[in-house]
Amino acid sequence: MELIKVRNYEELSEYAGKLVLEKVNTLENPVLGLATGSTPEGLYQYLINQYKEGKVSFEHVVTFNLDEYVGLEKDDINSYNYYMNEKLFKHIGIPRNQTYLPDGNAIDLNEEATNYENRIKQAGNIDLQILGLGLNGHIGFNEPGTPFTSRTHIVQLDESTRQANARFFISIDEVPSQAITMGIETIMESKQIVLLVSGEGKAEALHRVINGEVSEEFPASILQKHPHVIIVADEAACKLL
Numbered sequence: 001m002e003l004i005k006v007r008n009y010e011e012l013s014e015y016a017g018k019l020v021l022e023k024v025n026t027l028e029n030p031v032l033g034l035a036t037g038s039t040p041e042g043l044y045q046y047l048i049n050q051y052k053e054g055k056v057s058f059e060h061v062v063t064f065n066l067d068e069y070v071g072l073e074k075d076d077i078n079s080y081n082y083y084m085n086e087k088l089f090k091h092i093g094i095p096r097n098q099t100y101l102p103d104g105n106a107i108d109l110n111e112e113a114t115n116y117e118n119r120i121k122q123a124g125n126i127d128l129q130i131l132g133l134g135l136n137g138h139i140g141f142n143e144p145g146t147p148f149t150s151r152t153h154i155v156q157l158d159e160s161t162r163q164a165n166a167r168f169f170i171s172i173d174e175v176p177s178q179a180i181t182m183g184i185e186t187i188m189e190s191k192q193i194v195l196l197v198s199g200e201g202k203a204e205a206l207h208r209v210i211n212g213e214v215s216e217e218f219p220a221s222i223l224q225k226h227p228h229v230i231i232v233a234d235e236a237a238c239k240l241l
C-alpha cells in the first residue's frame with residue numbers, strides 16, 4: 001500500500017482527482033468504481049471543474065457504484081442514485097446508460113446482485129475503484145464479519161453505520177436497514193484502488209487499515225493484500241500513524 005499524506009481535504013480531493021483524470025485520459029474504455037459518503041464529494045467537485053474547463057471528457061467512461069440502499073426509490077433524495085446524479089453525473093456529460101448502481105428496489109435482489117457482478121465483468125472489471133472508509137472498517141457496505149470471499153450481496157446495516165449515515169436523513173428511523181453492496185472480493189478485483197480518508201475521526205480506523213491484522217472483523221484491512229492500493233489521507237486522519 002502506498003500512503004500519500006496531504007495537508008487537508010482540498011489537497012486530498014485534488015490528488016484523487018488527478019489519479020482519476022489520468023485513467024480517464026489514457027485508457028480507451030476506462031471503468032471507474034465510485035463511492036458515496038461525504039469524503040469523495042470534493043473529488044467529484046474537482047472533476048466537475050475540470051470538465052467545465054474543457055480539460056476532460058467522460059463520454060467514453062463507464063462507472064459502477066459500490067452500493068445502494070434497499071427500498072428507496074431511485075429519485076429519493078437519500079438514494080445513492082440521487083446523490084451520484086446531483087454530485088457528479090449531471091454535471092459532466094457522461095451518458096447515463098454508462099453509469100451503474102445496484103438497483104435497491106429490484107423485485108429479486110439476489111438476481112440483481114448477480115446481474116451487477118456480470119455487468120462489471122462484461123465491462124472488463126474496474127480500472128480504478130474509489131473507496132471511503134467506515135468508522136468500523138466497512139468498505140462499500142461490507143460490515144465487520146463479511147467474508148473476504150463475498151461478491152455483490154444484500155447486507156443488514158450495522159446500527160453504528162445507520163447512525164453515522166443518519167445525518168443525511170430526517171431521523172434515524174428513515175435510514176434503511178438493508179443495502180446491496182459490491183462484495184469484498186468484487187472490490188479486490190479492481191485493478192487499482194484509491195482509499196480516501198479525511199479527518200481526525202477516521203485516524204484510528206486508518207491506523208488499523210495500515211497496521212492492524214488482516215481480519216474479517218475489520219473489512220478494510222484486506223487492502224493490505226491488494227497489489228495496487230493508494231491511500232490518500234489528510235494530516236488529521238494520519239494523526240496516529
Ligand SMILES: N[C@@H]1[C@@H](O)[C@H](O)[C@@H](COP(=O)(O)O)O[C@@H]1O
Nearest residue numbers: 035036037038039132133134140
Ligand atoms: N456506504 C458508504 C461508504 O461507501 C462510505 O465509504 C462510508 C464513509 O462515509 P463518509 O465518507 O461520509 O465518512 O459511508 C457509507 O456507509
